[in-house]
Structures are given as C-alpha cells and as structure tokens.
Amino acid sequence: MKQKLVIGTRGSKLALWQANYVAGCLRARYPAVEIVLKNMVTTGDRILDVPLAKIGGKGLFTKELEVAMLNGEIDLAVHSLKDMPTELPAGLVLAAVTDRVDPGDALISPAYKTLANLPVNARVGTSSLRRKAQLLNARPDLVIVDLRGNLDTRLKKLTTENLDAILLAVAGLKRLGWDAHITQILPQDICLPAVGQGALALEARAEDTATLAMLQFLDHEPTRQATLAERSFLSEVEGGCQIPIGVYGQLDRAGQLSLNAVIMSPDGKEVVRDTAHGRPAAAAVLGQTLAVRMLDNGGREILAQLFTTK
Template sequence: MKQKLVIGTRGSKLALWQAQHIAACLRERYPEIAIELKHMVTTGDRILDVPLAKIGGKGLFTKELEVAMLSGEIDLAVHSLKDMPTELPEGLVLAAVTDRVDPGDALISPQYKTLDNLPAHARVGTSSLRRKAQLLNVRPDLTIVDLRGNLDTRLKKLTTEKLDAILLAVAGLRRLGWDEHITQILPQDICLPAVGQGALAIEAREDDPETLALLAFLNHEPTRQATLAERTFLAEVEGGCQIPIGVYGEIKATGQLSLQAVIMSPDGQEAVHDAIDGSPADASLLGHTLAVRMLDNGGREILAKLFAGEM
C-alpha cells in the first residue's frame, strides 16, 4: 500500500476547505497513509480583471493541477465538478464524484432579500453568463455587473462596488459555514444550476490503480450518474462558461433519473427548455438525447447567433 498521497489544491478558502475535507476522509479511512496538500495557482486564479467568458471558461481552474498530476508531482486533485471540462486530458480520470450538496444559486441582498423585491434597474453582480441570462429572463430591467474573485472577495464587493445583490453557489457558502449571507435560494424554475454544481470531483491518473482503488469509497453513485447526464448534455451542446446553459439531473424517489435543461441567449430573451426521464444506467444516453432534441428545437439557432456575434 502507498505510504503517502499528495493532494493538489488551489489556494482559495473554498478550494482549501474542499481539499482538506477530502484529506480528512482519507486520513480517517487510511490512518497509516500520510496525506499531504500541495498548493498551486491556476490561470483562473491569476486573471481576475477579465470576465471568465472572455478567457476561455472551462479548464481555467484545473489545468495546472492536471499538469502536476500527469508529471507525478501530485497524486490527485480535488475540484468543484462545475469547474471541470467535459473532456479530461489523456491519462486522467474522474476517480470519484462526491455526494452533492445543494446545487442551487443563492441571492445575497442584505437590503432587499429576494429577487422580487429588487428595485427596477438594481445592480446585481455575477461572473456567470448562465446566471445572468436566467436572471434577465425574469427581470430584464436589472443591471448585471461582472463579479470575479474568490467567495470572500465577491462578498466584500457587494459593499465596495455598491451592488444591490450578488449571486453565488449555495454549496460553496454552506461548505464555508456562510449560510447567514444567503437571503434567497433561487427556485430552479428561475435559475437552473451549472453542470455538476454542488458536487466535488476527485481526479487522478488512469495508470495509478492503487490510488484509484483508495479513492473509490468517496464516490457517490447517484450523484455520479446524475452529473454524467449533465456533462454529456454539455459536451453535446459544446457549452462552457461562455454559453448560457443550465442543466440539472436528479435521481428521484422512483429510481428514475430526471434531467432538465435550458439553453438561453445571453440577454435571456430567447430560451429553449426541455426535460427527460429514464434509467440512471442510461445517464449518458439521456444527456445526449435531451441535447439533440433541444438543439433541434431552437437551441442551435440561439448558439449560432451567439457564435456569430449577434448577441
């Protein structure tokens, strides 16, 4: 058995919490193995003055960690699943997907509390085109302000940038014990989450079966199946941070996998919604089928306009 496992992590408070959480799980399971954390800086951490959509979206927070994994510098990396590209570099695999925390989006507005109470032309901060489009779909009067930085930085900008509200992932706030900042969790009929939002992904080398075996207990199969459907949907639509797409998969009490999604124009004025149900064993097929159906029913036209620069 291995004597040591090195976990690669970004340096933000949330990334460190996530890595330390997985490290604690590993130490409890394998007290005889030394678990170390190695801090790394990613492209997404370095470039904070440009909207995510303009610097490439997916992979911004994972690439440097993946290079370190492939070189053997680290054994595994812990990511927010929503930050991971749908295609991993050759030689790397998803060793585990953890049980999902609340996948929703939180509105933080100390003064107005809820989306309905925001005044006309209120200034709302978010770095996500997905959140922006879905918000403008129901409140086209709002002024959306780009908001970058770690969670604590974005919370401070609520005051320093004189914003009326900001949007953040519920899961990140809860992991850091910052629930008190949440004034409303947006219902999914207003804002569908990002692919994989709320789940952690453990990435490791494909040619390291011993590490893969050690990590297997961290996998939560219902979450893995649901997020596989989401990731397949995204891969088929060829979306990323630069495309307004919301998608959410869930294993219902009936045992069926329910997948719902939306493709939107950035201004929120054009939208294609749809949903599909089926066996969790067919997760990938369900994601593919729903994506093709939505592209055929207007999604392709929305994306074509977006890529042509008409939106």
C-alpha cells in the first residue's frame, strides 16, 4: 500500500468538492496515508467565451490531468464521468465509478418555476447541445442562450444576462448544497441525461496496481454497469458534447439493466428514441446494440445533417 496519494483536480468549486469527497473517503479508509490535492487548469476551463459544441474535440476537461498522471505528477484524477471521453489514453484506466447521485437536469426559474410555465419566447441558458435539442423538442418557442462558466458563475448569469431560466445538472447542485435553487427536475421523457451524469470517475495509471487496489472500495458496481452501457452507446454513435444525444441506464429490482436513449437534431425537430433491456454483465453489448439500432432507424441521417452543417 502506498504511503502517499496525489489527487489531480480542476479548481472549480464543484471539482474541488468532488476531489475532497474522494480524499475524505480515502483518509477514512487509510488513516496512515497522506492524501494531497493538486489543482490544475484544463482547456475547458480556459476557453469560456466559445460554446462547447464549437470548441470540438474530446477531453476538454480531462486532458491536462491525464498528461500529469502519465508523467507521474499525480496518482489519480477525479472527474465528473460525463466529462470523460469514451476512449482513454493508452496507459490509463477507469479505476472506479462512484455511486450515482441524481442524474437529472434541473430547471432553475425563480419567476416561472417549471418548463410548462415559461412564457412564449422565454430566454433559457444552457451550454449543452443535448439540453438545447430536448428543450426545443418540448418547447420550440424557447430562445436558447449559450451559458458557460463554473456552476456559481452560471447561477449568477441567470440574473446578469436577463434569463428566464437556466438548466444545470441536479448532481452538481446537490453536492454543493445549492439544491434549493432547483424549481423543477425535468422528467426523463422530456430530457434524458448525458452519459455518466451524476457519477464520479476515478482515473489512474494501468500499471499502478497499488493505487488501483486502494481505489477499489469506491467502485459501485451497479453504477459502473449502467454507465458502461451508456458509454458503449456513446462510443458506437461516436458522439461527444457537440452531438445532441441523451442516454440513461439503470438496474431494475429484478437485476435487469434498462437503457433509454434519444438522438435529436439540434433544433429538436427530428427525433429517434428507443429502449433496450439486458443482463448487466452484457452492458457494453447492450449499449452498442441499441446505438446500432437507433442509427439504422434514422439516427445516422440526423447526425449526417449535423456534420454537413458545421
């Protein structure tokens, strides 16, 4: 067992909460081990004046942490799983996936409370193409305003940019104790979450068996299986934050894994929805199979139009 672990993290309030949460779990489990946090700045943190969908590329919030890991500067990194590319750099592995917090999307609208109550042509802020497409599918009249920045910055922009509502992940708000701001958690038939939303991912070097063994107790198998299906779906579709897809997997009481997904055009007018069920042990195959079926049933045409208009 190692005597010291260095955890890499972004410097936002939410990222620090997540890293400190993991650090606290490790200190409780291994009281004799020194746990150190190292703050780092990622590309996604630096570029705040351009919509995520236009920046493109993968690993906007993970690359710098991964380079530091491969260089031996840190032992592990704590990410929001939804920020992680489906393909990790050679030499790195997903060491643990934590028990998932609420995966939903929160509407914050002090004046109107719910999506249905928003006035015609209401201004709604979100940085997510996935959220934009699903919002416009439900309410084509809405005016979507790009919203970048850390969680606290986006909350402030609700007022400073004269927005009627904003959308944020429920999990982040709950982790920071800001869930009182939530006026509605959107039902999944309106807005399916991003891949891995609500779960934390611990990434480490594949060869660092000591660190991997120490992190094993934080791995929550039902969440890992569900998110494996989601990430397999995303990998087959070859999507990222610039593609409007939502997908959510969960284990039912009988122990079966269900996977719900949607592929949409950015304006929300073209939609392919589907559901698959299977054994948790076959999570990756389940995600891949559902993706292929949805691509064959119209999803491929939606994505082709998206790429030709870029």
